[in-house]
Amino acid sequence: MSRATGRNSTGNSHVPVLVERCLDLIGPAVDREHAVHVDATVGLGGHAEAVLTAFPTVQVIGLDRDPQALERSEQRLAPFGNRVRLEHAVYDQLAEIMARLSLHTVDSVLFDLGVSSMQLDDASRGFAYAQDAPLDMRMDPTTGITAADVVNTYPARDLTRVLRVYGEERFASRIAQAIVRERAKAPLTGSARLAELVRDSIPAAARRTGGHPAKRTFQALRIEVNGELAALDAALPEAIDALSLGGRIVVLSYHSLEDRIVKQAFAARARSTAPVDLPVVPPGSGPTLRLLTRGAELPSQTEVAENPRAASVKLRAAERVDPDAPAAKAMRTSRAVHQSTEPGRQSQSTHQGQSASTQESKSASTQEALSASTQQAQSESTDQSQSTDRGQNIRRTYEAPSAVDAPRRPGAWGRQGIQGESETTPEGDSR
Numbered sequence: 001m002s003r004a005t006g007r008n009s010t011g012n013s014h015v016p017v018l019v020e021r022c023l024d025l026i027g028p029a030v031d032r033e034h035a036v037h038v039d040a041t042v043g044l045g046g047h048a049e050a051v052l053t054a055f056p057t058v059q060v061i062g063l064d065r066d067p068q069a070l071e072r073s074e075q076r077l078a079p080f081g082n083r084v085r086l087e088h089a090v091y092d093q094l095a096e097i098m099a100r101l102s103l104h105t106v107d108s109v110l111f112d113l114g115v116s117s118m119q120l121d122d123a124s125r126g127f128a129y130a131q132d133a134p135l136d137m138r139m140d141p142t143t144g145i146t147a148a149d150v151v152n153t154y155p156a157r158d159l160t161r162v163l164r165v166y167g168e169e170r171f172a173s174r175i176a177q178a179i180v181r182e183r184a185k186a187p188l189t190g191s192a193r194l195a196e197l198v199r200d201s202i203p204a205a206a207r208r209t210g211g212h213p214a215k216r217t218f219q220a221l222r223i224e225v226n227g228e229l230a231a232l233d234a235a236l237p238e239a240i241d242a243l244s245l246g247g248r249i250v251v252l253s254y255h256s257l258e259d260r261i262v263k264q265a266f267a268a269r270a271r272s273t274a275p276v277d278l279p280v281v282p283p284g285s286g287p288t289l290r291l292l293t294r295g296a297e298l299p300s301q302t303e304v305a306e307n308p309r310a311a312s313v314k315l316r317a318a319e320r321v322d323p324d325a326p327a328a329k330a331m332r333t334s335r336a337v338h339q340s341t342e343p344g345r346q347s348q349s350t351h352q353g354q355s356a357s358t359q360e361s362k363s364a365s366t367q368e369a370l371s372a373s374t375q376q377a378q379s380e381s382t383d384q385s386q387s388t389d390r391g392q393n394i395r396r397t398y399e400a401p402s403a404v405d406a407p408r409r410p411g412a413w414g415r416q417g418i419q420g421e422s423e424t425t426p427e428g429d430s431r
Contacts, residue, residue, distance in 0.1 A: 014117060015046065017112065017299070017313050018303065018310065021297065025292060026110065026248050027055070029246055029248040034057065034059070035058045035108070037058050037060050037109075038060075038106050039051070039061070040091035041111055042062030042063060042069065043073065044072050044118055045072070045076040047112060048062050052080045060084050063087050063093070063097065064086075065090045069119075090235075091232075091239075092230075092234040105242060105244035106242050106247065107244055108247060109247075110251075111232075111251040111253075113228070114253070114254040132190050133191050133192075134189060135148035135151065135189060136148070137221055137222045138226065151179050151194065151221070152183050156176045159176035159180070163176060166220035166257065167216035167223075169216040169220065174202070182197055191218075195212075195213075195217075198214040198217045219255065223257070232258060232262075233261055236249075243320040243325065244326050247325075248319045249318055253313070253314050254314070255312065259314045266291060266316060269288045270318065272287055286322060288320060288325070290319045290321045292317040297314070297315040
């Protein structure tokens with residue numbers, strides 16, 4: 001794979017955003033034996049593939065709330081075998097995933113926020129206003145409310161709030177009133193009709209600049225439907241706390257709302273919490289992060305020319321430096337990505353003897369640290385591996401839901417077998 005283009009030997013045309021810079025930033029944290037990297041938004045697997053290629057010993061845990069994206073990334077990452085584990089989960093579930101996998105720390109975390117290329121390009125998902133489609137906009141189509149639910153049931157004041165806060169739309173009240181009037185005649189079900197309604201609600205003079213008139217409304221509805229900002233606000237502290245000493249976090253955001261959350265989360269952890277007039281900084285009150293970027297880094301003209309969807313990206317990165325952080329080197333023997341079981345979930349191990357060989361490699365101190373429940377889970381994993389698909393090595397804990405499946409929280413179910421615009425526009429992501 002060429003790191004310059006993000007294309008692999010099979011001709012995959014998906015180009016991950018700022019892939020070279022991401023590799024440079026996380027490299028010092030993962031360029032060592034048994035490193036664990038978390039791709040919190042694995043999408044089509046472009047960034048994960050680059051990491052796996054550049055650092056031959058790294059293990060990757062890929063999270064995504066979209067089952068279709070996980071299916072696609074599984075295919076792309078298949079050559080890397082059991083160095084990859086895919087999880088159907090939202091990124092604010094990282095701590096839960098790590099606990100289930102018996103991971104105390106990780107070495108790097110990457111967030112590539114927003115809507116993915118696959119979701120934009122699939123008109124049936126309803127993310128793009130350029131094509132008519134059902135008003136869905138769910139990143140996980142198995143659960144949650146849809147955009148149609150929002151526009152057809154929210155009171156005018158709540159619609160105004162959503163559009164003003166999440167879309168930073170100056171004409172939020174006018175658009176909300178127009179939606180309420182229109183839905184009184186018939187429910188709004190298609191993206192084309194909504195886009196037309198928004199356009200007609202904005203004064204002609206304001207429509208001449210700033211791109212498509214509906215872009216801010218569609219952004220706002222997408223954020224509301226998927227709870228994106230709340231999830232990000234919860235996920236960043238979890239990800240920082242998960243880093244080992246020297247571990248690194250990189251975040252790619254695509255509009256000011258996301259970037260503001262990232263900036264504030266990093267800044268809060270990059271300064272001391274002790275009063276400024278103290279002659280000595282008390283233990284535990286020093287900075288926990290060192291900022292690796294001077295403000296937000298923007299893409300180069302070359303990057304945008306090669307990948308237009310990178311135009312609105314802002315990159316921020318930081319390294320964990322507090323002396324109280326777990327030392328990755330000291331925990332190295334316990335940081336393989338283990339299988340475990342939990343009520344209602346069966347282990348996804350895909351090769352015999354994995355649990356046994358992992359147990360043999362652990363040091364005595366690590367064995368004492370592991371709980372009895374984890375050891376039992378690893379044993380069960382070995383038993384289950386004899387009935388799994390031996391033709392696949394990627395481990396995953398998700399499945400494509402059948403038509404009769406009831407909506408469930410992302411990450412709450414699994415299966416046997418393979419484990420495995422500035423402000424953003426809806427074109428603002430390319431995972």
